Amino acid sequence: MTTTLRTRQRFAKAGVLTGLVIGGLFAALPVLWMLSTSLKSNGEVFQNPPQLITESFSFDAYAEILGNGAQLRFFLNSYIVAFAVTVLTLLVAILAGYAFSRFTFPGQKTINAVIVSVQAVPPITLVIPYFGLVVALGLYNTYPGLILTHMVFTLPYAIIMITAYLNTLPKELDESVKVDGGTSWTALWRILVPISVPGLIAVGVYTFMISWNEYLFALTLTRTDDMRTVPIGIQLLMGQHSYEWNQMMAMSILGSIPVLVLFLLFQRRFIGGLTAGAVKA
Amino acid sequence: MTSTTAPDTTAPTQEPVTPDRPRTTLTRRLSPFGYLSPTIVLIVVLMVIPIVMVISYSFRDNVIVQENSVFAGLANYTTVLTDPNFLAALKNTAIFITVSTVAHLILGLAFAMMLNTQLLGGVTKAIFRIVYILPWLFTIAVIAVIWRLLLDPSGVVNYVLQTLGLLQEGVNWLSDPGKALWAVTFVNIWSGYPFFMISLLAGLQGIPNDLYEAAAVDGANPVQRFLNVTLPQLRPVIISMAVLDLIWTSQQFALIWMLTGGGPLNVTEVLSTFTYKQAFSEYEFATASAAAVIVLLLTMVLAFFYVRLQKER
Known part of the structure; x- marks a missing residue:
């Protein structure tokens, strides 16, 4: 009886493990192939039969990208935009989250509903008036134009998440500051923000990722190569050099590193915050 | 302030x-x-x-590119709604988002259940979890480039299929009119399932164990437990994720733009690429705006369902 149960469990375990490995290959092989291709010479990319590690294994493709000022500029631009978007989004969302979490005021539900519904508005609908607006305001092909428009994606999510986070903190915390003669402003910055750092990190990481990955606005609202961000840079590489696949893959990996590092560092917090947002938002 | x-x-x-x-x-x-x-x-x-x-x-003409725009009534909407390319884009979008969402749900649920197994240790599961999230960590531009390499006529996907005897000769997945939409949808399935999976995994972890124990006492087999405990418990998450996914997938632009540009012969044209081309390739900003408003209205219908579902919970 016990042995059959144990064998059955062993079979079940083997079955789950097989399933996990097959699914894992589906998820990981394309990524592995990207890595492998970035370490080949361009002549070997389509060799038959395909090989994971080839004779001319080298980091030349990475050196090409990192030694090229035009490519590095894409990275600089992406860092500037994503950092600015993250800082501004957090600042604005902390204030808004505080208002939603600690005050009741007329129009609260309406404003909240508007913020939630902003998330559903299609970027393709916005990009046309944004183009008109950004040109009219002289922000076409500038950092502020991109930073401002990226916030339409990052702000609603950040406000919802920060409000939810602040709601989990007891109100007695900020009341104690007010009893000591502090204002709601000091309660926010001295007490609530410092203890909300874990939640703010999760929101910040997600904000950074959204901005770093954004494609449509970066494509439409910038024009010159020195203002392009990494996703557009990857696309430009596709057109310019008639398919230097190894360089395109090296650029793709270099462009993915910031998000990968952030994710691995903050994985647990991040997944927790994300699912809370997706389920509750 | x-x-x-x-x-x-x-x-x-x-x-x-x-x-x-x-x-x-x-x-x-x-x-x-x-x-x-x-x-x-x-x-x-x-x-x-x-x-x-x-x-x-x-509702106007000559917008953005020219100074003097004039009121045009519904002319732009008539132009868009009678444009065969728009109608093709509408149909392609419907196929693209429905197939993607169903596949995301099935893969996401299957993977989440495997990752939630009691049979394996925490470390093994944690490693697999990172592997399974991988596709979601790459930006769409990167995903498009990877799959252009993989799906190339002499690429590794064709090599594998030929070696297994499933294909006679290399197929150009992204420029064969009969296959391009399915190829693009497949890539979107690959890139989008992790978000479903993460939410469903959280949902699975939230199901109280007593429910399964009670079902086991009643003599329920694994399939019955899945149908009578797991699915009903996950129903709210599944439904709201499905609606969210329909909305997000309908907004997908970068992937299709970089994989096929809407071609060949507009077989992968979706509403977003159609609208983009009207505006930024044809400079027909007025008709593009009409298309953009139609897209907005369609999204609002989906969003309305989403809000109703949230209220029911």
């Missing part, structure tokens, strides 16, 4: 606000709007004004 820095009430909120302290109540009433003012300004600038602008563009 000045009102936010102004001294606020010293009274705890629990205390009823008494009418003999009008100044404190006034600041207390105004301060939330102070805190919200940057958000309100940004929402007006980034959302309210642009939507008003795009709607007004859609």
